[in-house]
Amino acid sequence: MGGIGIWQLVIIAVIVVLLFGTKKLRNLGGDLGSAIKGFKSAIGEEKEQNNSVEKSSAEKNSDSLADNSSSAAEASSKATSKTKETDQA
Template sequence: MGFGGISIWQLLIVLAIIVLLFGTKKLRGMGGDLGGAVKGFKKAMSDEQSAEKQTSENKAEQIKNSAESKPADVNTTDKTKDNDKV
């Protein structure tokens, strides 16, 4: 079982050298920092998507409201002008 020509034993040796160089505490801290960064990135992406969804819902609501506020019959103003002339 290998990973692109690298055996499991070679990976274990590299891992052991990394642990000896950095120490377990520093590696644990780096892992925690990386996890926090990924979590923050996911939160920012979900916040951005919800903001975009809210914006599109607001635009749809504005369009709906503007369509409802327009007069349905333009001739109603003409009728009142005709009554004033009489």
Template sequence: MGGISIWQLLIVALIVVLVFGTKRLRNVGGDLGSAVKGFKNAMNSEDEKAKDADFGESSDQKAIDEKTTAHTATSAEETKNKEQA
């Protein structure tokens, strides 16, 4: 007693579909899904920022690392081109 049975849930779902329509419910579901996805992305980016702060790696160090990687790749391409010539 006092619990909601499966039949009561089905009747409520049927009434909701009749009132709002399937197209509107589909749009609401899509909006809700994209909101949850955006929330997860924001949480992941916050976690990455926290990890970077924990390691003490500054944005200057990241820029230096990126330049070093780009320079190494360019040097490798130049060496490959010289070998082919």
């Protein structure tokens, strides 16, 4: 009793077509479809940008870690060479 049946939906559809006309409804459907496509592409672009930002930040972190480890290795080799020079003298 409380639900909308098939016949009520058909009557509503006929009234909407009579009020707005098929051409206007067709344009409305096309506009709605293009809006949905634009929304999906915007979301896809945002995800790609986030992924590229995450990748670039990960690359920067790995580069800085590599720089730090190479600096530490250089410092330890310098300290070792200084120790050897001191031992020889």
